[in-house]
Amino acid sequence: MPKTNTATRRSTSKTSQAAAKTSKTGRSAKTSKASQSSKASSKPRANTPVQDSKLREFFLDELKDIYWAEQKLVKTLPKLQKAASSEELKTAFESHLEETKTHVQRLEQAFKILGEKAVAKKCDAMQGITEEGSSVIEDTDEGTATRDVALVMAGQKAEHYEIATYGGLIQIATTLGEDDLAELLKETLEEEKNADQKLTEIAEGGINYQASEESEED
Numbered sequence: 001m002p003k004t005n006t007a008t009r010r011s012t013s014k015t016s017q018a019a020a021k022t023s024k025t026g027r028s029a030k031t032s033k034a035s036q037s038s039k040a041s042s043k044p045r046a047n048t049p050v051q052d053s054k055l056r057e058f059f060l061d062e063l064k065d066i067y068w069a070e071q072k073l074v075k076t077l078p079k080l081q082k083a084a085s086s087e088e089l090k091t092a093f094e095s096h097l098e099e100t101k102t103h104v105q106r107l108e109q110a111f112k113i114l115g116e117k118a119v120a121k122k123c124d125a126m127q128g129i130t131e132e133g134s135s136v137i138e139d140t141d142e143g144t145a146t147r148d149v150a151l152v153m154a155g156q157k158a159e160h161y162e163i164a165t166y167g168g169l170i171q172i173a174t175t176l177g178e179d180d181l182a183e184l185l186k187e188t189l190e191e192e193k194n195a196d197q198k199l200t201e202i203a204e205g206g207i208n209y210q211a212s213e214e215s216e217e218d
């Protein structure tokens with residue numbers, strides 16, 4: 001079974017790390033290792049996460065948070081697309097909307113892997129980021145490159161939040177021995193990074209410069 005292999009692999013790697021530490025630090029490290037071994041006999045092994053650990057509960061909570069955030073983005077990206085003038089920017093928002101719908105589905109699959117019901121929990125951070133997106137639309141003039149620059153920044157703030165969240169979730173999933181789940185979330189993380197990169201290219205490819213030529217009276 002993949003889980004057993006993972007556990008074995010971790011156990012081996014932990015043993016090697018402990019051995020390396022002993023050889024570097026000498027006698028005191030050996031004493032410390034001995035005391036760790038006596039503790040280990042009365043507790044579950046550190047590389048076998050308990051099913052109801054606080055970390056698993058936290059992980060589940062974070063999944064609910066990003067599930068809400070992704071659903072919010074499914075509703076927000078069309079607004080950003082509609083407000084944009086650059087065809088390239090419109091296309092970028094449109095194609096990331098399709099990817100975002102897939103992110104929602106992947107999270108539903110993640111809940112399924114954990115044997116949990118897919119539940120969304122309001123993400124205050126994404127609520128704030130999307131509100132800021134709406135206000136930049138109000139604060140900038142329709143048809144201007146300046147608005148496009150503002151939309152790129154709004155989009156990138158959302159992407160960076162997602163990148164931070166998925167990066168952390170992947171690390172925790174790996175720690176919990178949920179390797180399939182980690183692989184699933186890695187697919188989404190790659191798409192978030194690509195979306196962020198695409199927005200950078202659009203900004204640097206022309207709209208920032210065009211916006212710099214727009215006067216306040218335009």
Ligand SMILES: [Fe+2]
Nearest residue numbers: 070100103162
């Ligand atoms: Fe996403």
Ligand SMILES: [Fe+2]
Nearest residue numbers: 159162192195
């Ligand atoms: Fe995204």
